[in-house]
Amino acid sequence: MTVPAYSSFTQWYSEGRLASYVRTMKSPGGILNLLEAEQPAGDMSDPAVPDLILYQDLLGGSRVSGDMGGGRFDVTSEKGGFFLAAPNFANTVMVDARHQLRSLSFPTAQWQKVLDEAADGRLSLERLQVNRGLFHSPSIQSALRNLWVLCEEEGAPSRLLARAAGCEIMAELCRLSGAPFAPARGGLASWAERRCLELIRARLSEDIGLDELAAEAQLSPFHFARMFKQSVGVPPRVYLTRLRLEKACELLELTDLPVTEIAQEVGYSSNQVLARVFIKHRHMSPTDYRRAVRDPVRSIATQ
Structure with missing residues (x-):
């Protein structure tokens, strides 16, 4: 593990040597941070930051080699494919062509507890099994696309939207890493569903957080987000x-x-x-x- 040189992925892409390549940056409350960048061929390595970082290649066709915390890889990227960089790791990445990427970073302070709940403490953000090169996930692709559209519409999604979207993506990362958690079965208890929906309506003008709703239902945010969908349908x-x-x-x-x-x-x-x-x-x-x-x-x- 490397001592982080920057306090966040966002700081690195705001102040570091790759800052000039950023085209769009969105930071909804520090829960999730999104950016889109167009970068040339060459050394695209990043210093250690305390964030788990998901990269999506928007063009494909580049040869990408390096180490993002799970061991060395050398692959040809594919349009829509993902790479995952471990937190607190100075990654080495070489790309042989101009490329366009979309990045989603999970600050460890916000997400390690969620991962503990999702995987019963058996996974860490540093040891997710998909940080060994290119991988694909239609569900992550859909969730990231929806989150980006929300950002385009609203500027920065509310805390509820950002946390819920992150939980969707984290659940799939856990599944791909072999996390021993069962699919969500059943939904919220009727009293919990009623109280949570009443709370959302009563505080519609506020930036209510998923954590607050989960506490109302006496559940963790991760399990609440999954059970909410089971109960409400969306x-x-x-x-x-x-x-x-x-x-x-x-x-x-x-x-x-x-x-x-x-x-x-x-x-x-x-x-x-x-x-x-x-x-x-x-x-x-x-x-x-x-x-x-x-x-x-x-x-x-x-x-």
Whole structure:
């Protein structure tokens, strides 16, 4: 193990020699940190940082060699494929062509306890078995894509969304590493489901965390996220977006509150964020929705 030269992966990519290659960086509350970079061929090694780092190759076709904490490898990358770098390890990576990557880092202070819960203390972030070169995972690919879309829509996902997405990805990393945990069976107890859904509704305008909801249900965040999906039918991130939209629609229909105020009431940072979410899910702006539900005849006539 190497003593970290930087306090985080984000700091390294903000201040280190590769900083100029970063195209987009998103840091939702330090729970998860995402960035996208376009880098040339050559030495792309990173110093030790106290983060578990998941890299996704967006182009493929590069020869990648080095050691990310699980032993040396020499592979040809594939579009959508992943590499995993162990925390507190100064990795060595050589790439023979220009490449584009998306990175997701898990600060160890935030995630070691979650991993302990997921794998019953039998795995550490340093010893996940998939940090030995290229690997594939459709479920991680889907979760990362969804998380990136959320970032594009909302700027930085709420603590609930970031933690829930991280739990989805961590569960798959554990499964790929042979972690001895059983698939989620059954959901939340009826009293726990009721109290958690009431809490989300009551604090919709706040940045409520997954940890708080899990504590309400007397569960760990990792197991709560999995059991929530079993009970409600969708992950917490999907349910929260659905609830925010329902509340926004209600306020647009029944009140004269400005759109900016409605956005804040449902937990979005601005009316622009609400507009992006509305256009994606309702295929119209909040203002157009208000006009349509209040005066449907006139709305149809103007189309």
